[in-house]
Amino acid sequence: MRARRLYLLGGIGLILTGMFFGDIFAVFTLHQNAAQVGANLAAAANAALSGNRHAVLANFQNVGAFLENRGTKVDTHVHMIDFGYLALLLAILQPWVAFREDSKKRIAWIFLLGAWLLPVGVYLIHYIGLAHSPLKAIGWASIAADFGGLLVLLATLACLLGLWMQFRGGRASSADNLLTDRSTEGRMLFAGGIALVLLGFFHGAYYAAADLYKHEAQDYSLLAQMSAAAAAGARVVVNDALTGYGQLQGAKAVNIAAHAHSVEFGLLAIMLAFFQPYVSLRATWKRRWAGVLLLGSLLLPVCVLLEVKYGLVAGGIADFAGLLIIFALLAMWIGILRYTGELDASARFMSESGVPQ
Amino acid sequence: MSGSRRLLIVGGIALAVWGMSYGLWYAAFAEHQALDTIGTSLAGSFAAAADRNPALMETSLQEYREAKYIYDRQVDVHGHWIGLAMLLIVLGIGFDRVNFSERLKLFLALGLLVGSVVFPLGVLLQTISHGPLPRAIAIAGSGFVIVALLGSALGVASGGFPRAAAR
Numbered sequence: 001m002r003a004r005r006l007y008l009l010g011g012i013g014l015i016l017t018g019m020f021f022g023d024i025f026a027v028f029t030l031h032q033n034a035a036q037v038g039a040n041l042a043a044a045a046n047a048a049l050s051g052n053r054h055a056v057l058a059n060f061q062n063v064g065a066f067l068e069n070r071g072t073k074v075d076t077h078v079h080m081i082d083f084g085y086l087a088l089l090l091a092i093l094q095p096w097v098a099f100r101e102d103s104k105k106r107i108a109w110i111f112l113l114g115a116w117l118l119p120v121g122v123y124l125i126h127y128i129g130l131a132h133s134p135l136k137a138i139g140w141a142s143i144a145a146d147f148g149g150l151l152v153l154l155a156t157l158a159c160l161l162g163l164w165m166q167f168r169g170g171r172a173s174s175a176d177n178l179l180t181d182r183s184t185e186g187r188m189l190f191a192g193g194i195a196l197v198l199l200g201f202f203h204g205a206y207y208a209a210a211d212l213y214k215h216e217a218q219d220y221s222l223l224a225q226m227s228a229a230a231a232a233g234a235r236v237v238v239n240d241a242l243t244g245y246g247q248l249q250g251a252k253a254v255n256i257a258a259h260a261h262s263v264e265f266g267l268l269a270i271m272l273a274f275f276q277p278y279v280s281l282r283a284t285w286k287r288r289w290a291g292v293l294l295l296g297s298l299l300l301p302v303c304v305l306l307e308v309k310y311g312l313v314a315g316g317i318a319d320f321a322g323l324l325i326i327f328a329l330l331a332m333w334i335g336i337l338r339y340t341g342e343l344d345a346s347a348r349f350m351s352e353s354g355v356p357q
Numbered sequence: 358m359s360g361s362r363r364l365l366i367v368g369g370i371a372l373a374v375w376g377m378s379y380g381l382w383y384a385a386f387a388e389h390q391a392l393d394t395i396g397t398s399l400a401g402s403f404a405a406a407a408d409r410n411p412a413l414m415e416t417s418l419q420e421y422r423e424a425k426y427i428y429d430r431q432v433d434v435h436g437h438w439i440g441l442a443m444l445l446i447v448l449g450i451g452f453d454r455v456n457f458s459e460r461l462k463l464f465l466a467l468g469l470l471v472g473s474v475v476f477p478l479g480v481l482l483q484t485i486s487h488g489p490l491p492r493a494i495a496i497a498g499s500g501f502v503i504v505a506l507l508g509s510a511l512g513v514a515s516g517g518f519p520r521a522a523a524r
Binding site: 044045047048050051052053056057060061063064068078082085086089092093096137138142145146149150152153156157159160163164167179190191194195197198201202204205208216219220223224226227228230231260263264267270271273274 | 358363366367370371373374377378380381384385389390392393396399400402403404405406407408409410411414415418421422425426429436439440443444446447448450451453454499502503506507509510513514
C-alpha cells in the first residue's frame with residue numbers, strides 16, 4: 001500500500017472513530033457528567049453555607065474528577081478527528097513530498113502510530129492517573145499521549161522537509177488527477193465546505209464580540225455571588241447563583257461546540273472534495289452521500305446552538321445529524337476501499353500475467 | 358506550483374508544526390499546573406466561605422479568575438493555530454479553483470497566512486497584558502482571515518457551479 005493510501009484510509013478511520021466516540025460520549029456521558037458536576041458544585045455551596053469546610057473540599061474533589069473525566073474524553077474526540085484531518089491533508093500532499101516511497105511509507109506509519117497513541121493515552125489519563133509514575137504531576141498515560149504527539153509532530157516535520165526539498169529543487173511533480181477533478185460531487189463538497197467554514201468563522205467572531213467577555217465576567221461574578229452568599233448564610237441567593245452558573249456553562253458549551261463543529265465539518269467537506277475520484281461508487285450515490293454529509297454538517301452545529309432554547313429535541317436532532325455525517329463518511333470510506341481493492345487486484349493480475357508495472 | 362499555493366501549503370504546514378509544538382510544550386509543562394491552580398483556588402474560595410473568611414475567599418476567587426482566563430486562552434491558541442493551519446493547507450491545495458489573477462490570489466494567500474498567525478498571537482498576548490492592544494491584534498488577525506476567505510469563496514463562486522449534465 002502506498003503512503004497516500006495509508007494516510008487516506010488511516011485518516012478517514014481516525015475521523016470515523018473519533019466521531020463515533022463523540023456521538024457515544026454525547027448521548028451516554030456528556031449530560032450525565034454535567035449533571036454530576038452541577039450536583040457536586042451545589043453540594044459544595046451548601047456545605048459552605050453550613051460552614052462545613054471538609055465537605056466543601058470533598059465535593060470540589062468530585063467536581064475535579066468529573067471535569068477531568070469530561071475533559072479527557074473531549075480531548076480524545078477532538079485529537080482523533082484533527083489527526084484524521086491532518087492525515088487527509090498529508091495524503092493529498094504526498095506527490096509533492098520529495099522522498100522515496102518506502103521512506104514516505106515509514107513516515108506515514110510513524111504518523112498513524114502517534115495519531116492513535118495520543119488520543120488513547122489521553123483517554124486513559126482519567127483511569128490510570130498518577131499510578132507508578134516517576135513524575136509528580138504527569139502520569140504514564142500522559143507520558144504516552146505526549147510521546148504520541150511527538151511522533152505526529154516529527155512525521156509532519158518530515159513531510160514539511162520533503163515539501164521544502166521539492167520546492168527548493170524546483171522538481172516537477174507528476175500530474176495528480178485528484179487535484180484536477182471537477183465532478184459535481186467534488187464541487188458540491190468544496191463550495192459547501194467553504195460556506196460552512198465561513199459560517200463557523202462568522203459565528204465565532206460574533207460570539208467573541210458579543211458574548212465571550214460577558215460570559216467570562218458572569219462566570220466570576222456568579223461564583224463570587226455563590227461563595228459570598230454562602231458565607232452570609234443566604235441560601236436563596238446561593239441557589240439562584242447555582243442555577244445561573246449551570247445555564248451559563250450550557251450557553252458557553254453550545255456556542256463553542258457550534259463554532260468548532262461548523263469549521264471542522266467545512267474542512268472535512270473540502271478535503272473529501274479532493275478524494276471523490278477515489279470513491280468507487282455510482283455517480284448518483286456519490287452525489288447523494290455528498291448531500292447527506294453537507295446536510296448533517298449544517299444541521300449539527302445549528303441544532304447544537306438551539307439546544308439552549310429547545311433542549312433535548314434539538315439535542316436529539318444534533319445527534320441524528322452526527323449519525324448522518326458518520327454514515328456518509330463510512331459510505332465514502334467503503335468506496336475508497338473498493339477503489340484500492342480494484343487497484344490491488346489489477347496490480348496482482350499484471351504481476352501474475354508478467355506485464356511490467 | 359504557483360506562488361500563492363506554495364505560500365499557503367508551506368506556511369500552513371509550518372504553522373501546524375508550530376501549533377503542535379506549542380501544544381506539546383503546554384501539555385507537558387503548563388496544563389496540569391494550570392488545572393491544579395484553577396481547582397485549588399476555586400475550592401479554596403468555597404472553603405474560605407465555609408470558614409467565614411471573606412478576605413481569603415476574595416483572594417482565592419481572584420486567583421481562580423486569573424488562572425481560568427489564562428488557561429482558556431492558551432487552549433484556544435493551540436486549537437486555533439492548528440485549525441487555521443489546516444485551513445491554509447486545504448485552501449492551498451484547492452487554490453487553483455479560485456478564478457482570480459495570480460497577483461490577487463497571492464494577496465489573498467498573504468492575508469490568510471498573516472491573519473492565521475496574528476489572530477491566535479493576539480489571543481496569547483492577552484495572557485500577558487489585559488490592555489486593548491492584544492485584543493486589537495486578535496481582532497485584526499481574525500478580520501484578515503475572514504476577509505481573505507470571503508475573497509477566496511468569491512473566487513471559487515466566480516468559476517460557476519456546473520449542472521450534473523454538464524459533467
